[in-house]
Amino acid sequence: MFLHNAFCRLFAASKEYLELVNALIKELTFGTGRLILLSSLGRFVFCNPNVSECQISFYGCFQLKFVYMKNKILSTLFGICALAMSAGADVVLNMADFGAKPDGSDSSLAVRRALEKCAKTDDKVTLVFPKGKYSFGGDMAFEKYCFISNNDEGLKRIVFLIENMKNLTVDGQGSDFVFYGFVNPFVVEDSSNITFKNFTVDVARPFHSEGIIESFEKDGFIVKIPENFPYRVREGVLEFTDGRPVNKVQTTVSKEVVYEYGGLLEFDTKKRETAYMARDYWTTGKLVAQDLGDRRVKIFNNRFKGTVGNTVVFACGHRNYPAFTLSGGENISIEGVTVWGCGGMGVLGQNVKNVYVKGCKFTPSEGRIVSCTADATHFVNCTGEIVLDGNVFENQMDDATNIHGIYEQISGKLDDKTLITRLVHGQQLGFKTFKPGDKLEFVRGKSMITFHTNTVENVEVLNKEFKRVSFKDPLPANEKLVGDAVAKLRDYPDIKISNNYIGKNRARGMLLNCRGKTVVENNVFHAPGAALLFEGDACYWFEQGGVRDCTIRNNTFDNCRFGVWGKGVIAVAAGIKEDFDKSRYNRNIKIYGNTFKVFDDCPLLDLYCVDGLKWYDNKIIKTTDYPAREFKNSKRFNISHSDNVDIKE
DSSP states (O other), X not given: OHHHHSXXXXXXXXXXXXXXXXXXXXXXXXXXXXXXXXXXXXXXXXXXXXXXXXXXXXXXXXXXXXXXXXXXXXXHHHHHHHHHHHTTOEEEEEGGGGTOOSSSSBOHHHHHHHHHHHTTOOSEEEEEOOSSEEEEOSTXXXXXXXXXXXXXXXXXEEEEEEESOEEEEEEEEEEEEEEOSSOEEEEEESOEEEEEEEEEEEESSOSSEEEEEEEEETTEEEEEOOTTSOEEEETTEEEEBOSOOOOSSOOTTOOOOBOOEEEEEEEETTTTEEOTTOOOEEOOSOOBEEEEETTEEEEOOSSOOOOTTSEEEEEESOOOBOSEEEESOEEEEEEEEEEOOBBSOSEEEESOEEEEEESOEEOOOTTOSOSBSSOSEEEESOEEEEEEXXXXXXXXXXXXXXXXXXXXXXXXXXXXXXEEEEOOSTTSTTOOOOOTTOEEEEEOTTTOOEEEEEXXXXXXXXXXXXXXXEESSOOOTTOOOTTOEEEEOOOOOEEEEESOEEESSSSOSEEEOOSSOEEEESOEEEOSSOSEEEOOOSSSSOEEOOOSSEEEESOEEESOOOSSSOSSSEEEOOOOOSOTXXXXXXXXXXXXXXXXXXXXXXXXXXXESEEEEEEESOEEEEOOSSOOOOOTTOOSEEEESOEEEEEOO
């Protein structure tokens, strides 16, 4: 009706210009009139064009006014569009146009087509998924061999592979993304200004399994396994599957899907958290069992203990499929995303500058008690800043976060300027640690004392485990060096952890092992182990740590350490084996304005080899939420081999 009553003029335009204008113009007003782009007609419709002044707004970036000229309006408009394009256009791509459908069909090929198009442009691009439930499998996914720190390396099928791109946003608009089979949902490599927002991530078949404990007998226990965890007992061994039938006769070329498990852990079904004082029970992944029917299975193992009615979790036997892998690049944001489940860590960032995780949830979906099968987030050798704000981290099978660097062990000295170094931990192999021009610290393997620094002259990667490294200056004379370690002295990121909930998971709350300025404030911790742990070692995990400026303030520690992981609510577990009187690995820690809710006399602090600690204005509240334990020869503050400690109770 509006168009019928308006005085209209139609101008023909090329398809390219129409697409450009459609991408750029947010609003065009002629006084009280409007310009309407009718893409299907291939024409512009000018309503009420008799006014003399026109104003155009390009996505809020800038506004232009010009005088209406009867026969030149179109060319003027095109000129403005060209100017806008040169300034950097915002392009919105509807994933439905690439074939993505919220109908249960595989949308991986649609993602591939869209990303291939994005790789050809420098424009700011937003991939928009109209709200719905989308499925993604591995048949049409990308394939790439990946080294992912603290997860497992391998040839990966990747649905969203974002390589060497910039200025890309994936906006789910509230959609649910469900990933089928053994795929990696998101891998970002050497890309910048990448944002993920407004969607959920889940797996059709979880990588862990669960069962409800029904009873205990002398030779084992009986569990009932829910239908969303398919299983079978084959040749007397419990196996978890994807539910698809397989041939009874197996050969060397038979293909079957088995979800490996590596341990058992008890969860409190009612509280939906790890059970009080539950411990890991590690297995070979081949439990002897008998299928009793009606999804009831007897497991012949009398060492595992628990409570009838609680949930036993069969922990995932690998870390192959983290939800988000961020490798290299800078300015990566994850906003308003919920990770219901994945086969590894929720977010793994390595060698990235600036990572932001805001308003996200890492929590199990309905019918499960576990979310991520490893850490919710984990950051290795990152720089710039790491911001975790307003998130929920719960029910993951490891810590909410761990932020650290990597040590390489010195395995040989070739001459006075050349070493052979080794990546020791199996989940660090292939990691890009340092390059020519980087400055390295030399650390004693057993005391964590830095005794030398030097600049890398050249690096020859021998294989994924060993390097030949030459240095600018001579190495320390008369030093054995073998067994010590080196790590990059880098631009350590500033850490901002605020307004998060952390709890109900296995193990600890957060591992703080970064030398940048670290602030932990306004969070709620309900961890079964240490809520905050200062780690770092050069003998097992080979994770570079040692805070230098850490502030912990205005947090609530809600009945933490109701499990077995850690010796105090806030604790040190650095790998210091000797020279305790000299080693001061963690420094300058301030703890104030916090509330500690405690149900027994568990130590609030358990620290050693610290230089500079201030504790003041903290409140302690006694509760009866868990059974109280007895602690022999223990105090609220267990502090040893430390300097400049000031505790005001």
